[in-house]
Amino acid sequence: MTFSIVGRSAGGESFGVAVASKFLAVGAAVPAVEVEVGAVATQSFANLAYRVQGLAMLRTGTAAAGTVAGLTAADPGRATRQLGVVGRTGPGATFTGDECFSWAGGVAGDGYAIQGNILTGPEVVTAMEAAWLATEGSLARRLYAALAAGDAAGGDSRGRQSAALIVVRRGAGYGGRSDVEVDLRVDDDPDPVTRLGGLIDLWELYFGKPDPATLLPLTGALAEEVAARLAALGHADLAGWAGVENLEERLVDGLIDPLVLEHLRARDGHPQVPSPGAA
Known part of the structure; x- marks a missing residue:
């Protein structure tokens, strides 16, 4: 019922999650991020405990693959879960349980993991990965490009309802007093990914730094x-x-x-x- 990407910036200073779904306020359930630690996305009968537990494991230095393995091994409901994790370094990791509703699957690579379930088909994940790899610029823009590509490729087979984007970086929040650089949500909208893109444009206008x-x-x-x-x-x-x-x-x-x-x-x-x- 959801497609998402967790990502790390090329320099390793930023972490973020972008997600969309035919689900009310998906941004309240799926993403978890921590500055200088990593990012987690939990979906498909989401186990919300994965968010706290996953970040705790990443904080100790556990790699993304080890974090995914540890979370799912301890979960008796893992067959219905889907999970994406990225840590401070190395490749991201994704997991799709055998009982997730079709189409379900994911891909991962250096600094990212992409996953989705109840999608129109594997082309959604393929399009997201291609957009992520081809897009330059801020982490927020790269994450959004991947999300928009997945939406354009078909996205959630049930339709559209909500989308969200969150990015953290040390001291990157308003006035330098917060580590939350971007935190945008569209909780209930017939075209949430497009609406999210408009919010990113506004965020860049209001909170972006001028180009000298x-x-x-x-x-x-x-x-x-x-x-x-x-x-x-x-x-x-x-x-x-x-x-x-x-x-x-x-x-x-x-x-x-x-x-x-x-x-x-x-x-x-x-x-x-x-x-x-x-x-």
């Missing part, structure tokens, strides 16, 4: 334009407006992020602001 190579000097005509747009919106300065719009993570003294500028122009509603002295 693209920053624009806030001087001359651009500074005057920004001031005019802020005034039209009733704000005296950029910091005050950015705080209202939740864009404070993208502020840089004396410069402006093009994404912030684009957002300001869209909010003002006046695509063209005359330069001083213009007719």
Whole structure:
């Protein structure tokens, strides 16, 4: 009833899970992640104890395959379980019990494990793996690319309802005060994977860091334009407006992020602001 991917970033600093299902609020049940430890996905008559127990085993240095073996060996209901695990290093590991509803199966490789049950067919897992391996960028984007590919290939044979994405990295949360970099859920929606993609776009806008190579000097005509747009919106300065719009993570003294500028122009509603002295 679910398809998921657990993954580790190329540098080993980030861990995450992406999951989708014809199941209410799948993000509340399947994923478990811990910074500098690893990630676990439990599904198909999910044994939620796997989440705590699996992370505990990874924390001691047990490899992903050993964690899967230990969890399933101790579980009398293992024939109905499905599980994916990735640890600090090495290949991920996946398990599909003999009594999981068809189609069910998974694949694993260096830094990832992909699994699904009640799928339209093995093409779902194949598409997810291909997308994961072909996609560059942040771990969140790679996990989402895999999830979207699985959804496009057929996904859950019963339909669609919910999706979720979580990524952890030391100090990567809001203001550097949390290790949870991304935590997004679509709990009940007819097209949850697409909706999740839109939330990731918003997350990148609000909480992503500006690219230093693209920053624009806030001087001359651009500074005057920004001031005019802020005034039209009733704000005296950029910091005050950015705080209202939740864009404070993208502020840089004396410069402006093009994404912030684009957002300001869209909010003002006046695509063209005359330069001083213009007719």
